[in-house]
Amino acid sequence: MSVTGPQGFLAAGTASGIKESGALDLALLVAAAPTGEGGGGKARPVPTAGVFTTSRAPAAPVLLCRRHLAATGGRASAVVVNSGCANAATGEPGAKVAARTAELAAAHLGVPPEEVLVCSTGIIGQDLPFAPIEEAMPNLVSRLERSREAETAAATAIMTTDTRPKQTLVSRAGFSVGGMCKGAGMIAPNMATMLAFLTTDAAVDPKMLQAALAAAVEPTFNRISIDGCTSTNDTVLVMASGGAADPVSPGELTEALTEACADLAYQIMADAEGGTKVAKVTVTGARSEEDAVRAARAIADSALVKCSLFGADPNWGRILGAAAVSGAAFDPAAVSVGYGPIRVCEAGRATGHDEAAVRAHLEQHDVEISCDLGAGTATASVLGCDLTYGYIDENTGRS
Amino acid sequence: MSVTGPQGFLAAGTASGIKESGALDLALLVAAAPTGEGGGGKARPVPTAGVFTTSRAPAAPVLLCRRHLAATGGRASAVVVNSGCANAATGEPGAKVAARTAELAAAHLGVPPEEVLVCSTGIIGQDLPFAPIEEAMPNLVSRLERSREAETAAATAIMTTDTRPKQTLVSRAGFSVGGMCKGAGMIAPNMATMLAFLTTDAAVDPKMLQAALAAAVEPTFNRISIDGCTSTNDTVLVMASGGAADPVSPGELTEALTEACADLAYQIMADAEGGTKVAKVTVTGARSEEDAVRAARAIADSALVKCSLFGADPNWGRILGAAAVSGAAFDPAAVSVGYGPIRVCEAGRATGHDEAAVRAHLEQHDVEISCDLGAGTATASVLGCDLTYGYIDENTGRS
Numbered sequence: 001m002s003v004t005g006p007q008g009f010l011a012a013g014t015a016s017g018i019k020e021s022g023a024l025d026l027a028l029l030v031a032a033a034p035t036g037e038g039g040g041g042k043a044r045p046v047p048t049a050g051v052f053t054t055s056r057a058p059a060a061p062v063l064l065c066r067r068h069l070a071a072t073g074g075r076a077s078a079v080v081v082n083s084g085c086a087n088a089a090t091g092e093p094g095a096k097v098a099a100r101t102a103e104l105a106a107a108h109l110g111v112p113p114e115e116v117l118v119c120s121t122g123i124i125g126q127d128l129p130f131a132p133i134e135e136a137m138p139n140l141v142s143r144l145e146r147s148r149e150a151e152t153a154a155a156t157a158i159m160t161t162d163t164r165p166k167q168t169l170v171s172r173a174g175f176s177v178g179g180m181c182k183g184a185g186m187i188a189p190n191m192a193t194m195l196a197f198l199t200t201d202a203a204v205d206p207k208m209l210q211a212a213l214a215a216a217v218e219p220t221f222n223r224i225s226i227d228g229c230t231s232t233n234d235t236v237l238v239m240a241s242g243g244a245a246d247p248v249s250p251g252e253l254t255e256a257l258t259e260a261c262a263d264l265a266y267q268i269m270a271d272a273e274g275g276t277k278v279a280k281v282t283v284t285g286a287r288s289e290e291d292a293v294r295a296a297r298a299i300a301d302s303a304l305v306k307c308s309l310f311g312a313d314p315n316w317g318r319i320l321g322a323a324a325v326s327g328a329a330f331d332p333a334a335v336s337v338g339y340g341p342i343r344v345c346e347a348g349r350a351t352g353h354d355e356a357a358v359r360a361h362l363e364q365h366d367v368e369i370s371c372d373l374g375a376g377t378a379t380a381s382v383l384g385c386d387l388t389y390g391y392i393d394e395n396t397g398r399s
Numbered sequence: 400m401s402v403t404g405p406q407g408f409l410a411a412g413t414a415s416g417i418k419e420s421g422a423l424d425l426a427l428l429v430a431a432a433p434t435g436e437g438g439g440g441k442a443r444p445v446p447t448a449g450v451f452t453t454s455r456a457p458a459a460p461v462l463l464c465r466r467h468l469a470a471t472g473g474r475a476s477a478v479v480v481n482s483g484c485a486n487a488a489t490g491e492p493g494a495k496v497a498a499r500t501a502e503l504a505a506a507h508l509g510v511p512p513e514e515v516l517v518c519s520t521g522i523i524g525q526d527l528p529f530a531p532i533e534e535a536m537p538n539l540v541s542r543l544e545r546s547r548e549a550e551t552a553a554a555t556a557i558m559t560t561d562t563r564p565k566q567t568l569v570s571r572a573g574f575s576v577g578g579m580c581k582g583a584g585m586i587a588p589n590m591a592t593m594l595a596f597l598t599t600d601a602a603v604d605p606k607m608l609q610a611a612l613a614a615a616v617e618p619t620f621n622r623i624s625i626d627g628c629t630s631t632n633d634t635v636l637v638m639a640s641g642g643a644a645d646p647v648s649p650g651e652l653t654e655a656l657t658e659a660c661a662d663l664a665y666q667i668m669a670d671a672e673g674g675t676k677v678a679k680v681t682v683t684g685a686r687s688e689e690d691a692v693r694a695a696r697a698i699a700d701s702a703l704v705k706c707s708l709f710g711a712d713p714n715w716g717r718i719l720g721a722a723a724v725s726g727a728a729f730d731p732a733a734v735s736v737g738y739g740p741i742r743v744c745e746a747g748r749a750t751g752h753d754e755a756a757v758r759a760h761l762e763q764h765d766v767e768i769s770c771d772l773g774a775g776t777a778t779a780s781v782l783g784c785d786l787t788y789g790y791i792d793e794n795t796g797r798s
Contacts, residue, residue, distance in 0.1 A: 057723035057731035057747070089719050091732065091748040124716020125749050232720050303702070303786075304794055311795025317523020320488050321631050324456035332456035333490065348456070349490040350524050387702075389788055395703055396710025 002155065002167030004146040005178035006201035008033055008046070008241025012143035013153030016136035018122075018129065019084035024157035026133065027081040028140050029197055030109065031239050041144070043109040046241050048076035048117070049210035051217045053234035059088030060098040061118040062233060068102070068114045074206025077115040079197060079237060080105045080133075081158045083182070087120040087128040088232040097128045104134060108141045119195050119235050121160055121182060155180035158195055161394055166267040170260045174246040175202040177256045181236075181264040183226075194221065196236040196264055201243035202253050212254040213238050220261035223293070224383045225300045226272045236261075269383045274390025277309055277367050282381045283323070285372040291328035292373075292380035298326030299369060300384030310386035312362035314355060316344045323371055334374030339367070401554065401566030403545040404577035405600035407432055407445070407640025411542035412552030415535035417521075417528065418483035423556035425532065426480040427539050428596055429508060430638050440543070442508040445640050447475035447516070448609035450616045452633035458487030459497040460517040461632060467501070467513045473605025476514040478596060478636060479504045479532075480557045482581070486519040486527040487631040496527045503533060507540045518594050518634050520559055520581060554579035557594055560793055565666040569659045573645040574601040576655045580635075580663040593620065595635040595663055600642035601652050611653040612637050619660035622692070623668050623782045624699045635660075668782045673789025676708055676766050681780045682722070684771040690727035691772075691779035697725030698770060699783030709785035711761035713754060715743045722770055733773030738766070 004011050010030045019025040031046040050069055052062050068076065080101055087094045102116040109116070120128060143150065155165035159182050170177045183194030204212070217236055238257065269278045281300045286292035299305055302322040308315045316337045324332065337345035340361035344353045361367065403410050407430055415425040430445040449468055451461050467475065479500055486493045501515040508515070519527060542549065554564035558581050569576045582593030603611070616635055637656065668677045680699045685691035698704055701721040707714045715736045723731065736744035739760035743752045760766065 055720065055723040056727075056729065057719055057734070086716070089716055089731065089744065089747055089749070091746065093748075123714070124720055125714075125744065126716075127749070232716075232723060303790075307791055307794030310791065313795060315522070315524075317485070317488055317525075317631075320456055321454065321523055324454040324631065328455075330455065332488065335456070345488065345524065347490065348488055349492075350488070350526075387791060389791060391702075392706055392709065392786060392788060392791070395706030396712060 001148060001169050001178060002151050002180050003029055003178045003197055003199045004151045005169040006176045006199045006241060007243030008201055009199045009239070010144040010146055011151040011154040012140050012145065013157030014136050014140045014143060016132040018082055018132050024153060025082055025084045026136050026140055027154035027157035028078060028105065028144065029154060030078040030144055031241055043077040043111050045072065045075040045077045045111065045115045046239050047074055047204055047206040047209045048237060048239045049074060049206060049213040051213055051236045053231055055232045057089065057232050059086050059120060059233040060090060060094040061087055061120045062235060063095065064098045064102060065117045065119070065235060068117055071114045074210060075115065076117050076239060077111040078105055078109055079117045079119060081119040081195060082128070082133065083121050083158050083160050085120060085122040085126055085128045086124045086233050088124040090127055093127060097130045100130055101133055104137050108137055117237060119233070121158065121195055121233050124232055151180065158182040161273055163271055166264055166271065168260050168263040170256045172252060172256050175200060175244040175248050177260040179260045179264050181268060183268040194234055194268060196221065198238035198257065198260055199241070200238065201241045202248040203242040203244060204240050204248065204253060208250050209238060209240050212250060212257050215254045216257035216261045220258060220265040223381065224265045224269050225297060226269070226275070226385055265383065269385055272385040273394040274388040274392070275385035276388055277365055277386045279309055279367040279369055279384045280381055281369045281384055282379065283371050283373065284379045285374045285376060286378040287329050287376040289378045289380055292378045293382070295323040295326045295328040295371065295373060296380050296382040298322045299371060300382045303387055306384065306387035309362065309367060310388050312359050314339060314344060314358040314362060319369060319371055320345065323373070328373060330373035330375040336372045338370040400547060400568050400577060401550045402428055402577045402579050402596055402598045403550045404568040405575045405598045405640060406642030407600055408598045408638070409543040409545055410550040410553040411539050411544065412556030413535050413539045413542060415531040417481055417531050423552060424481055424483045425535050425539055426553040426556035427477060427504065427543065428553060429477040429543055430640055442476040442510050444471065444474040444476045444510065444514045445638050446473055446603055446605040446608045447636060447638045448473060448605060448612040450612055450635045452630055454631045456488065456631050458485050458519060458632040459489060459493040460486055460519045461634060462494065463497045463501060464516045464518070464634060467516055470513045473609060474514065475516050475638060476510040477504055477508055478516045478518060480518040480594060481527070481532065482520050482557050482559050484519060484521040484525050484527040485523045485632050487523040489526055492526060496529045499529055500532055503536050507536055516636060520557065520594055520632050523631055550579065557581040560672055562670055565663055565670065567659050567662040569655045571651060571655050574599060574643040574647050576659040578659045578663050580667065582667045593633055593667060595620065597637035597656065597659055599637065599639045601639050601647040602641040602643060603639050603647065603652060607649050608637060608639050611649060611656050614653045615656035615660045619657060619664040622780065623664045624696060664782065668784055671784040672793040673787040674784035675787055676764055676785045678708055678766040678768055678783045679780055680768045680783055681778065682770050682772060683778045684773045684775060685777040686728050686775040688777045688779055691777045692781070693725045694722040694727040694770065694772060695779050695781040697721045698768060699781045702786055705783065705786035708761065708766060709787050711758050713738060713743060713757040713761060718768060718770055719744065722772070727772060729772035729774040735771045737769040
């Protein structure tokens with residue numbers, strides 16, 4: 001199970017026709033007990049928190065989510081998500097489509113429009129048509145279920161260039177966290193073209209939920225990078241049904257949310273556009289965590305490092321070169337660099353390592369790059385991937 | 400002509416064996432009147448200025464150049480340049496090879512070692528062997544000439560993945576500026592893996608020369624980007640022989656140096672690793688020049704924009720998306736975007752442009768992207784290129 005794993009959530013996915021291919025493109029996630037239970041099937045507002053793109057040109061649905069969460073004090077009953085069109089750079093008409101989508105779902109679910117959030121993902125700058133959404137909504141609502149099939153249909157309907165749905169479930173004593181996400185390109189620090197939807201049955205207030213989500217996103221979704229490009233639509237939402245009997249501490253909730261986010265973030269990296277490898281870049285010995293993150297991001301984002309990964313080429317000078325322009329403070333004579341268990345650079349110079357052993361590590365799907373700056377004790381990891389012919393194929397507009 | 404175009408300079412290039420291929424890999428540029436003139440052939444110190452990488456791990460030769468220019472108060476007699484090895488991340492042994500190279504050339508030219516500058520370019524982290532340099536030096540010095548052949552040998556000897564030598568000559572009333580450079584990858588704002596050597600016969604003092612060089616580099620070499628990767632070895636040097644009779648104003652000199660740097664910068668972009676196109680990204684309507692540069696760089700550096708260029712795909716949402724995370728201030732509802740003469744986005748929305756006309760523009764070698772932020776009057780341009788299969792081929796270590 002994933003988003004409908006925790007008690008109190010229903011999901012559905014359908015094909016509305018926004019995608020010309022006829023693939024699933026419209027998803028609905030609702031806070032409601034399953035039919036047959038008390039209040040079964042009826043949508044109801046639950047504490048909901050969100051983290052959004054840092055882009056200066058956020059898409060219409062991002063603005064709507066922020067506005068609605070502010071109006072409700074951090075509560076929502078449902079989220080409608082479409083793929084195939086980002087509804088970004090669409091001006092006032094785009095804002096209207098987002099608002100009408102919320103109103104439409106609200107009317108079908110019997111809740112106020114402010115309790116409905118809307119997310120979109122796809123091409124920027126194209127108008128999102130409202131007609132297909134309007135036509136598909138009754139069918140979508142009728143399909144709402146707490147089932148593996150329904151939640152997988154929802155996880156599939158939010159995909160763009162993703163090759164597979166991405167879902168997770170983290171179980172803890174007394175509560176659980178479910179999640180689904182999409183994202184395969186335009187993925188960068190500080191949110192990416194990624195949408196993630198988390199659910200939990202933990203009983204929490206909106207403020208604690210927001211704090212736990214922010215803490216969970218920072219070391220997970222904010223530390224992955226496919227191509228250094230940040231999107232206009234990035235959104236992570238979490239809804240908390242309160243169905244679990246026992247109270248949950250902020251620490252327990254944050255830990256479970258972080259595990260769910262980390263799992264989803266890894267799934268995004270493993271499905272990166274054209275990617276053949278996931279590289280975990282760990283920087284140690286930094287003066288501050290900020291410096292560690294900076295250096296790790298610079299290494300993971302470097303086009304040259306990414307090409308080396310694709311070629312399984314132990315060109316560690318590129319790692320040092322990337323760290324050295326990251327803004328992180330260090331003395332190059334104190335730096336060491338390693339691939340997996342093999343140290344290739346020590347005190348800023350080549351160790352004379354076994355190149356075949358390094359190549360063997362680099363030929364694996366999961367690669368580890370370590371860089372100790374020798375400047376302190378702070379540490380951070382960022383997940384990256386390789387740069388391949390496939391990434392170019394995906395993004396030339398020719399495929 | 401190029402570096403030996405202005406009076407008072409000799410050049411030479413040879414194959415020392417640093418490159419296993421046997422290609423030219425050692426260049427020498429000397430301030431000296433040609434043989435047959437007064438003091439002919441004899442090296443002599445002239446005002447010399449330099450701009451270097453901002454990397455925190457500068458290569459040994461970069462440290463040597465800075466040290467020598469400081470010791471001489473901005474004067475030099477000669478520059479020795481090798482390709483095939485960057486002499487970066489090579490510790491104390493690397494520093495010794497750089498120092499011995501300067502001493503060797505100085506002994507042959509009859510000048511103090513501090514008057515010789517050294518530059519290297521190639522792979523990071525490998526030791527630079529001194530023996531080939533020592534062996535080749537007598538031959539290299541004997542080949543010094545003021546001729547198109549000699550300067551082209553020098554321009555060829557500094558090449559790494561470059562497919563052709565890059566040279567320029569700018570003639571002004573009373574003086575001229577010559578130049579050569581190398582660079583095809585690891586090219587980014589704030590210097591790239593690029594080396595550029597400029598000469599002029601203008602009579603100037605070291606301070607004015609340094610100021611003119613800094614001003615010339617900023618809108619040229621600092622506004623190109625192939626892959627966003629900044630090198631450990633970037634160096635731009637200019638030597639002024641003073642051979643011209645008439646005085647030159649700082650403005651005249653800066654203008655001529657800027658033209659020479661712009662020509663060389665364009666040549667670098669036109670020879671970008673795997674590149675099939677040069678894109679001039681011009682941002683207008685920015686609140687400040689800093690904002691304009693930020694937005695233009697973000698657009699030129701975006702992997703998604705670069706893929707769109709390769710595919711001649713008018714996906715302008717990626718341009719807006721890149722500008723929106725650049726840190727430049729603007730209201731997305733006020734932005735317009737264009738390809739060549741065709742406006743594709745106005746007031747933050749699609750104009751409903753002629754897609755075939757845009758594609759036709761994008762199919763050209765020289766592409767223009769414009770983005771008006773609608774936030775002020777400042778402007779800046781950055782040269783970028785496309786991201787192609789060829790770039791990956793060059794950088795996987797497999798080719």
